[in-house]
Amino acid sequence: MSCRVTGHPPPEIRWYKEGSQFQSSSRILLSAIPKECHTLTIVSAEEEDLGSYRCVATNPGGEASTSCTLIVSELPTCPAVPEVTQVDGDGALLLWKPVESSEPVTYSIQYRTEGGEWRTLAEGVADSCYTASKLSVGAVYSFRVACVNKAGMGPYSEQSAETTIGEEQEWHIPLIHTIPSRAEDEDSKPESRLPLFPMHESYTFLSEINRGRFSIIKQCRDEFTQKLFAAKVTPYNADKRHLVLREYHILKRLRHTHVVQLQAAFITPKYLVLIEELCAGQELLHNLAERDSYSELEVREFLLQILSAVQYLHSNHILHLDLKSDNMVVNENNVLKIVDFGCAQAYTAGKPLIVEKIKEQSENRAPEILEGKGVGPETDIWSIGVLTFVMLSGDWPFASDIDCEKEKNIKIGKIKFGRCYPGLSEGAVHFVKCSLNNKPWGRPSASDCIVLPWLCGDQASKQRHSVVSFPTAKLHGYLREREKRRSYHCTKLEVPIQ
Missing domain, CATH: 3.30.200.20 (Phosphorylase Kinase; domain 1)
Known part of the structure; x- marks a missing residue:
C-alpha cells in the first residue's frame, strides 16, 4: 500500500490497522521511497492481515488521513453460456450474461471448430459481448467464455450451440459493431x-x-x-x-x-x-392537424398503409405492441412509415404472448393487457382502432374525468361515439366497433380489415363518404394535452455523442 504525502513542515506519518497503531516488523515493512511516498508492505500476507488500514499525516497545521481495506480476492464464477446472436460473412456477434462482481473483471473467449481443440479468440474483453471476425467461412464453430479478476481466471462456461459461419441471408444488414468503453484519464478534469x-x-x-x-x-x-x-x-x-x-x-x-x-x-x-x-415528415396526427380540414377519405388512406404494414408484420410473426401516432411519420407525399419497434416481439401463431413490459401508455392499452392476459395480433388491431377513433373525433374513445372509469370503459368496451365528428359513415363506425371489441377473439385480423368495403370500396363510394369535412381545432386541443403528458414521460438522459 502506498500514500503520497506533502506538507510544510514535513508531517509525521503513522499507520493504523483497525484503529490500532503499529510499527515496522520483520513481516510488515514501513518505508518512505522517495521522500514523499510512504509505503506499507506485508510480506507473505496471511488471514490475520485482512482488515482496514489507515495512514495518518500530522504537522502543526493539522491532520489528514486516507484508508483502504485488505480483503481476499476469490476466483470469479463461471459465466453463462454465450449466445451467437448474429452471423454475417466471416463474423459473428457473441453475447453472454455478465458475471456479478464487486471488482473489475474481464473475459477470455475461446473457440473451436468441429473436432478441433479449444483456441483463444480474445483476452481482456471488458464487456459481455464481442464481435468475432476473420472466421473461416463454411466452418462450424462453438464458443466459450471465462471471467478473469485479480485473483486469476475462473472456469470456462459451457460451450455455445454450434454455428455455421457465412450462411446466406435474404437481406444484408452489417454485423452489429461492438465498441469498447473509452479509457479515462485519471488526471483529466x-x-x-x-x-x-x-x-x-x-x-x-x-x-x-x-x-x-x-x-x-x-x-x-x-x-x-x-x-x-x-x-x-x-x-x-x-x-x-x-x-x-x-x-x-x-x-x-x-x-x-x-x-x-x-x-x-x-x-x-x-x-x-x-x-x-431518415423518415422526413410529421407525426401522423400532427400531419392531419396542420390541414384546415380533412375527411374520411384521408383517414382511410392512412389506415390502408398502416394495415398493410401490420399485415406484413403479423405474417412474419411479429407483434408491434405500440401502434400509435407518435410512432408513425408521414412525408410530403402522404406516405406513412412505422418508425419505432422498441416494444415489438416475435410470437407463435395461436399462442398468446406473455410480455415482460409494455410501455405505460394507458390510452392504447387493450383489455387483455389491463387484465394481465397474453397478447396477440388482435392487440395491435385494438391500437389501430384507438388511433382510428382519434382521427375521426379528435378525442379518446374511452374518455372519462375519473381514472378508474377509463379502465372500466376499456374492459367493457364502452366507446364514446358521441365524441366523434358528426356525419361519419356507417362503414367508419363499424370499423371502430369491430377493432375496439373488448373480446380479443371478436376483432378482425389485419387481412380482414383491408378487405372491408369501407376501406377497399370503389372510388365512387369513397368520394360519397368523403363529402363531410372535419375541422382540426378539436384535434389541436387533443394534441396539446397529449404533448404535456408526453414531455413528462420522455427520457431526460443526455447522451454525449461524438
Missing part, C-alpha cells in the same frame, strides 16, 4: 470525463430529432455517401442487453414500404445505436 460515445468514424451526429420514454433520436450523416440517417440511441444495463437487442433482431428481418429500414447498428457497454433510414 471532471467535465472532460463524461461517458463519451466513441461512434463509428463514418457517421457524424447532428441535431436531435425526437426523444421517447427510453431512447433519443438524432440525425446523422454517413461521411462516405453524405446521406442522412436517423440514429436511435437506447441506454441499457448489461443484464437487460438482450431486451434492447430484440428491436435490432426484428428490424433486420423487415423490408416493407411502410416500415422504417435498418441500415446498421452499434453497441457499447452502455448504449445500443440503430442507424435507420
Whole structure:
C-alpha cells in the first residue's frame, strides 16, 4: 500500500490497522521511497492481515488521513453460456450474461471448430459481448467464455450451440459493431470525463430529432455517401442487453414500404445505436392537424398503409405492441412509415404472448393487457382502432374525468361515439366497433380489415363518404394535452455523442 504525502513542515506519518497503531516488523515493512511516498508492505500476507488500514499525516497545521481495506480476492464464477446472436460473412456477434462482481473483471473467449481443440479468440474483453471476425467461412464453430479478476481466471462456461459461419441471408444488414468503453484519464478534469460515445468514424451526429420514454433520436450523416440517417440511441444495463437487442433482431428481418429500414447498428457497454433510414415528415396526427380540414377519405388512406404494414408484420410473426401516432411519420407525399419497434416481439401463431413490459401508455392499452392476459395480433388491431377513433373525433374513445372509469370503459368496451365528428359513415363506425371489441377473439385480423368495403370500396363510394369535412381545432386541443403528458414521460438522459 502506498500514500503520497506533502506538507510544510514535513508531517509525521503513522499507520493504523483497525484503529490500532503499529510499527515496522520483520513481516510488515514501513518505508518512505522517495521522500514523499510512504509505503506499507506485508510480506507473505496471511488471514490475520485482512482488515482496514489507515495512514495518518500530522504537522502543526493539522491532520489528514486516507484508508483502504485488505480483503481476499476469490476466483470469479463461471459465466453463462454465450449466445451467437448474429452471423454475417466471416463474423459473428457473441453475447453472454455478465458475471456479478464487486471488482473489475474481464473475459477470455475461446473457440473451436468441429473436432478441433479449444483456441483463444480474445483476452481482456471488458464487456459481455464481442464481435468475432476473420472466421473461416463454411466452418462450424462453438464458443466459450471465462471471467478473469485479480485473483486469476475462473472456469470456462459451457460451450455455445454450434454455428455455421457465412450462411446466406435474404437481406444484408452489417454485423452489429461492438465498441469498447473509452479509457479515462485519471488526471483529466471532471467535465472532460463524461461517458463519451466513441461512434463509428463514418457517421457524424447532428441535431436531435425526437426523444421517447427510453431512447433519443438524432440525425446523422454517413461521411462516405453524405446521406442522412436517423440514429436511435437506447441506454441499457448489461443484464437487460438482450431486451434492447430484440428491436435490432426484428428490424433486420423487415423490408416493407411502410416500415422504417435498418441500415446498421452499434453497441457499447452502455448504449445500443440503430442507424435507420431518415423518415422526413410529421407525426401522423400532427400531419392531419396542420390541414384546415380533412375527411374520411384521408383517414382511410392512412389506415390502408398502416394495415398493410401490420399485415406484413403479423405474417412474419411479429407483434408491434405500440401502434400509435407518435410512432408513425408521414412525408410530403402522404406516405406513412412505422418508425419505432422498441416494444415489438416475435410470437407463435395461436399462442398468446406473455410480455415482460409494455410501455405505460394507458390510452392504447387493450383489455387483455389491463387484465394481465397474453397478447396477440388482435392487440395491435385494438391500437389501430384507438388511433382510428382519434382521427375521426379528435378525442379518446374511452374518455372519462375519473381514472378508474377509463379502465372500466376499456374492459367493457364502452366507446364514446358521441365524441366523434358528426356525419361519419356507417362503414367508419363499424370499423371502430369491430377493432375496439373488448373480446380479443371478436376483432378482425389485419387481412380482414383491408378487405372491408369501407376501406377497399370503389372510388365512387369513397368520394360519397368523403363529402363531410372535419375541422382540426378539436384535434389541436387533443394534441396539446397529449404533448404535456408526453414531455413528462420522455427520457431526460443526455447522451454525449461524438
